[in-house]
Amino acid sequence: MAKVENTQHVEIMVDGGYHPNTVTLKQGVPATLTFNRISDAGCLDQVQIPDFNVFTDLPLGDPQAVTIDTTTAGEHTFSCGMNMAHGKIVVAP
Ligand SMILES: [Cu+2]
Numbered sequence: 001m002a003k004v005e006n007t008q009h010v011e012i013m014v015d016g017g018y019h020p021n022t023v024t025l026k027q028g029v030p031a032t033l034t035f036n037r038i039s040d041a042g043c044l045d046q047v048q049i050p051d052f053n054v055f056t057d058l059p060l061g062d063p064q065a066v067t068i069d070t071t072t073a074g075e076h077t078f079s080c081g082m083n084m085a086h087g088k089i090v091v092a093p
Contacts, residue, residue: 009034012087014058016041018078021087027073033089036063046081049089055081 008029013019014037025031035047037058048055049066056064068076068089076089 015039018087051076
């Protein structure tokens, strides 16, 4: 019997950009992204993921967890509050 992973978790460092800036998640497995802003560089004090109605402030040095709905396969962009720095979430089977 194949091993079943029942959660997935990715940490994204925010330091003037997003590292990594593309995150691949397995469809159907509950997912959490943690945005950890470690630098004051740039204007990344808020992250938005419009497809999931996420608009979260990122206090410096205070990691923020965001739950991602992986029910449906697809691609979703995220960005800073001013839509200047970008990243992408890929939900794939
Ligand atoms: Cu910005």
